[in-house]
Amino acid sequence: MNLFFLAWRNIRYYQQVSLAISMGVTIAIALLFLGLMVSWGVERGLETYRARLGADLLVAPREVKGNMESIFLLGKSEKQYFNGKIVDELRSLKGIKRISPQVFLESVAASCCSAGYVFIIGYDPKTDFTLLPWISLRERGKIGKDDAVVGANIIQPVGFFLRFYGHRFKIVAQLDRTGVGFYDNAVYLPIETVYKMAQESKVKPEIYDLNLKRGWISTAFIELEKGVNAQEIEGKIKRRYPNLETVKAIGLVKKVKEELPRLQRYFFIFISFVSVALFFLITIVFYLFNQMRRREHGLLRALGGRKMDLLTLVLLEGSLLILFGSFAGIILALTIKHLFYRWVIFTLKMPLLYPSLSLQLLGMMISTTLILVIGLVGAFYPAYLIANEEPYESIRFSG
Amino acid sequence: MVKQKQILLSSLLIILGILVIFGPIYLFPVCQYKGMMIEVKKGGFAPMKCTYTARAEIILGILTIVIALMLMIARESESRRLLNILFLILGVLVILVPTWIIGICMSPTMPCRYGTLPFLELMGGLIIGVTLFNLVSEL
Numbered sequence: 001m002n003l004f005f006l007a008w009r010n011i012r013y014y015q016q017v018s019l020a021i022s023m024g025v026t027i028a029i030a031l032l033f034l035g036l037m038v039s040w041g042v043e044r045g046l047e048t049y050r051a052r053l054g055a056d057l058l059v060a061p062r063e064v065k066g067n068m069e070s071i072f073l074l075g076k077s078e079k080q081y082f083n084g085k086i087v088d089e090l091r092s093l094k095g096i097k098r099i100s101p102q103v104f105l106e107s108v109a110a111s112c113c114s115a116g117y118v119f120i121i122g123y124d125p126k127t128d129f130t131l132l133p134w135i136s137l138r139e140r141g142k143i144g145k146d147d148a149v150v151g152a153n154i155i156q157p158v159g160f161f162l163r164f165y166g167h168r169f170k171i172v173a174q175l176d177r178t179g180v181g182f183y184d185n186a187v188y189l190p191i192e193t194v195y196k197m198a199q200e201s202k203v204k205p206e207i208y209d210l211n212l213k214r215g216w217i218s219t220a221f222i223e224l225e226k227g228v229n230a231q232e233i234e235g236k237i238k239r240r241y242p243n244l245e246t247v248k249a250i251g252l253v254k255k256v257k258e259e260l261p262r263l264q265r266y267f268f269i270f271i272s273f274v275s276v277a278l279f280f281l282i283t284i285v286f287y288l289f290n291q292m293r294r295r296e297h298g299l300l301r302a303l304g305g306r307k308m309d310l311l312t313l314v315l316l317e318g319s320l321l322i323l324f325g326s327f328a329g330i331i332l333a334l335t336i337k338h339l340f341y342r343w344v345i346f347t348l349k350m351p352l353l354y355p356s357l358s359l360q361l362l363g364m365m366i367s368t369t370l371i372l373v374i375g376l377v378g379a380f381y382p383a384y385l386i387a388n389e390e391p392y393e394s395i396r397f398s399g
Numbered sequence: 400m401v402k403q404k405q406i407l408l409s410s411l412l413i414i415l416g417i418l419v420i421f422g423p424i425y426l427f428p429v430c431q432y433k434g435m436m437i438e439v440k441k442g443g444f445a446p447m448k449c450t451y452t453a454r455a456e457i458i459l460g461i462l463t464i465v466i467a468l469m470l471m472i473a474r475e476s477e478s479r480r481l482l483n484i485l486f487l488i489l490g491v492l493v494i495l496v497p498t499w500i501i502g503i504c505m506s507p508t509m510p511c512r513y514g515t516l517p518f519l520e521l522m523g524g525l526i527i528g529v530t531l532f533n534l535v536s537e538l
Contacts, residue, residue: 016403075508107506108438115505116437116447153507185507335524339517343427346513 003309007316017289018321021282025325025371028278030333033367035267037337037354038344040363042260045179045351046253052178053249054130055221056230059090059237064218065245072252073349075151075181077106077119081216086241090220093236095228100127103194104218107164108208118154119186120164122194130221131175131188139173146170149188152177153342162187165197166207179353181345191217256350263348275374282378286318290386297386298394307387314383315376322375326368405479408533409471412486412526416463419493419522423453427514430504449503449511455496456519463489463526476537483534490526493519 011018053072060068061080070076087101103122107115123131125143132140135149143149148162148169156162162169164187175183198212224230234246290297297310337354345352354360386394423429429449430436436444466489470482497503497519503511 117435117504117506117509119506119508151507155505155507181508335521339520342507342513343517346508346510 003313003316007313007320010317011320014289017285021285021321022325022328024278024281025322025375026329026332028274029326029329029367029371030336031274032271032370033330033333033363034337035271036363036367037333037360038352039264039267040355040359041179041352042263042348042350044355045353046257046260048178048353049180049256049351050250050253052134052180052183053252054133054223055249056224057222057233058247058249059220059222059244060218060247062243062245065247068247068252069255069349071104072182073180073256073351074346075119075185077104078218079104079106079211081212081218082244084215084217086244087217087220090222090237093233095225095233096222097225098127098129098223100124100129100221101191101217102219102221103191103212103216105194105210105212115162118164120194121186121188122191123188124191129223134175135173142172143190145190145193147172149173149175151175151184151186153184154187165201165210166204167193167197177353179345179351259350263350275370278371279374279378282318282375283381286314286379287382290314290382294386294389294394298389298391301391302395311383311387314386315379318375318379319372322372326371330364330367404536406471408529409467411529412467412470413464415522415526415529416460416467419463419519420457420460422518422522423456423515427510427518429453429511429515430509433510435509447504448501449497449509449515452497452501452503452511453515455501456493459489459493459496480534480537483530483537486526486530490523490530493526494523
């Protein structure tokens, strides 16, 4: 009978203690792995956020300024509009390369809509440069006036229909996940269709009034010419249109980026706390567990087992329990990570896109190795104590 | 040994039952508890689909607790096996009520979709997991 087999038999015999130690490790490793995934995920989400915005400047009504993060990060609608004629006037401004308007709506939770509180964005297919570049050319060609492009979090798949304000829309494309609410939680409709819906809502009694005038918009995305100073353009727009507010797209990213070190600091404190707690838990449990088994260990020594064999056996038992716990912890963490993805975004108010598979595997390896090292260091002292005890003492004091 | 394990697993199921009852109200509340209601055209407000899901989950949670108490005192292995099968059905129902039987709101920005749904799926999964462990260890 080799030591590995003996360790395995011991674990099976002391089921309850083994289960308790493994559960402690499961929780610790799940927390560690989830923390790593969220921390790396926010970094990746920020990169995607910056890449996907596409625009340099955003123009919106002054009243919306404080809610820009809720609109873009979480995908929550705002019903503040301004006259879209301004877009044509701005187009002639020197330094502006491209400008495209968008209208924000929210569906109502009533019979006119298949889903309530959905963020609806009306985009202009002729000028858009923030949505259409992310759709394949083949799909782009298929978009008609009653077709919708949906974000990754909209549960209806391509080919299905959605109903908003008495209109039926066919889903023709679904965007890839970005971790940013503005793209993941929205339904994109051609701006002309949105105006038509708004007109009909005024005359059809069964439909809720959208309160949107033709030509009015929620925001305008601006791309500047290379080398143009964004601040200068911002100043010009603000002077000419005092009711409007401009926001630098990079500013939205920067604000989240400034929050990231704080999140990572909390994560580090949290990990340190979990690691120290796990170290003490394993040391105490192993100490008590080995005290309980003094007679058994004494007999093993009396039958010819060496000190080293006993030390190896106890550490082997610890390693096996930590590995089982790690396996269960990783499965638990993967489940929670998948299920609570959107909840984490809404709670942290940060873009989140989980890292690639290779990085996730690296995260699993880091978490398991760290916990294994902490566990073995914690188990070493009780193991050393029991291995150095005289067999006679062990047998005599165990009752 | 069997008795101790039975008490441990039953206690775990009682905790899960309590979480199923109070989770959709306090921990991961459905839309109504976040102040979101359907605006009725004639005036006034009505609760959304997720409110009814939360109510159905209260019944499932109570059933989980009652059956867990029965499991705690059950002596025959045959009766324990039958109670475990009931737990499996309850676990599946905890998941099916928000996903299929009643459903929840469809917008991804609603608290019931990003909070309550994953919570109930996790709880249902844990009830099934604990029950399967219990069934396998009885064999």
